[in-house]
Amino acid sequence: MKILVCISHVPDTTSKINFAEGDTKFDTTGVQYVINPNDEFGLTRAMWFKEKQGASVTVVNVGGPETEPTLRKALAIGADSAIRVNAAAEDGFAVAQELAKVAQDGAYDLVIAGRESIDYNGGMVPGMIAGLTGANFINNCIGLDIDGTSVTAIREIDGGKETSTTSLPLVIGGQKGIVEESDLRIPNMRGIMMARKKPLTLVEPAANAAKTASTKFEKPAAKGAVKLVDAGNIDELVNLLHNEAKVI
Amino acid sequence: MSVLVYTESDNGSFKKIAFEVASYAKAVANQLGTTVTAVTVNTTDAASLGKYGVDKVLQVSNDSLNNFNAKSYANVIAEAAKQENAQVIIVSSSADSKYLSPLLAVNLDAGFASNVVEVPVSTAPFTVKRTAFTNKAFNLTSFSSDIKVIGLSNNAFGLVESEGAATAEAFAPALPESNVTITSVDKATDKVSIADAEVVVSGGRGLKGPENWGMVEELAEVLGAATACSKPVSDLGWRPHSEHVGQTGKPVASNLYIAIGISGAIQHLAGINASKVKVVINTDPEAPFFKAADYGVVGDAFEVVPQLIEKLKEFKAQNA
């Protein structure tokens, strides 16, 4: 089985979010980048398939040269090879178009992407890859078993979960649950050394298919101070929630 | 040219978010000087959409659509868009709508903006405001495509009633073959889901262990709320994964969010910040959550929560 894991390169979850150039650009000063958490869960599941069932694992990112350390980290975790499509990730459609092309050119059986990236939060790339390649698609995937080309997948739905059967080729939007938090791997020294020798292929983008553009960022309005209620006076809390906040 | 809205249902009745996306579609249609067409699957009460500004309802009735299927549903909406020559298509942010929207966008060669929080800030160029960086910021996104798919953030717009009535029409588009077959659905039908909830009651590691969740559930029951938890609580297996909220869990955009024994780490707050009113109960007055909350009680959850349950019961009895 050939697995392609899409890796989004995102600011670490603790990053302070600031903007530059008249609030038109994300300010990268002092920001640490990581593998998008949903993709890390997916990559770990891909490693499980590689080790338990036999599979090759390629990681891919659409982005500039600055994303290569993130791809190297994925190689250090255990992916066999990496591809970087040399284009700025402008909009979900354009990114999906590039990834769909990589998926088709490489005839991958399984494309694992994340449910959403924690920066843009578009939640659109995996579904668009499926739409563009015609592969089957399971979003919010929290369980995935593959036997030959038969697939059993579990999807998180509002208020529960749903099990379905489908077949390869398949695209999933993965998240925590596809593996557990405790299954995640921290790259060790040997992995890091080996990652340096693994192939990282540069691919030039096809025509830009962007359909949207980010024009400006805004920060949420500053919040007023918290109103404290005495622990011995919970009546007051009920009163405030009813009469002031009007939420009960 | 009307605005098309997909109005979701559960067992034949519209979900509340269906009325919310309809209300929003009406506001967008007013901006564009046009009408609203809704498309629904296996519902009977199409007229109820009229109250939220829908002019025409395309009703699809097909037993093969009883289970949600992203590809088929995306196709139904795409065909409706083609028939109506719709340029703007509105969907909610439910798990199902988020599943189908990217397929819909590809089908129509349309741009897609998710997590939109307001009516478009301009219609030429067509520009919407959406959340980004998991609610740490907003982003203005302009479309260059003719057709635009907008995913409205849940609870961002609310329900707005309008005058008028909706006419219903049967609609029977051809369906593509689907290769995804649902074999089982495991859904707590007696519980409010986090996505639909107006009130969410959430517990953190401060509650010490799963055996202490009885009071969280009781509080949720009194409020008609969904229950949620912080990430370590689900990682420890105290609560199911589906309750994990935050930057890497489910987003919460409820009217009221009550956090019990949760410190308020940046990753937690990022996922729940879109809630309108936040209440924190924590023993530690220095807990970061107090900076993000509207109301706070510095106190022991094991004393405060039972009192809160009692007081809410009294309040309910008086206001019943």
Ligand SMILES: Cc1cc2nc3c(=O)[nH]c(=O)nc-3n(C[C@H](O)[C@H](O)[C@H](O)COP(=O)(O)OP(=O)(O)OC[C@H]3O[C@@H](n4cnc5c(N)ncnc54)[C@H](O)[C@@H]3O)c2cc1C
């Ligand atoms: C990549 C990444 C992603 C993450 N994503 C998420 C996410 O999506 N969601 C999330 O929640 N976290 C996330 N986290 C974890 C986050 O950083 C915090 O560790 C977590 O939110 C803390 O959970 P907590 O508040 O329940 O526990 P703690 O931080 O241990 O806080 C417990 C709180 O309970 C209070 N307390 C103790 N006893 C009582 C009592 N008797 N009554 C009242 N209060 C009491 C304490 O004062 C304390 O403030 C993520 C972390 C990382 C690194």
Ligand SMILES: Nc1ncnc2c1ncn2[C@@H]1O[C@H](COP(=O)(O)O)[C@@H](O)[C@H]1O
């Ligand atoms: N620039 C990118 N390069 C590679 N994969 C990406 C990129 N952007 C998004 N993805 C994948 O698509 C998922 C969802 O991203 P998004 O649609 O931006 O929320 C991510 O978790 C990644 O798996």
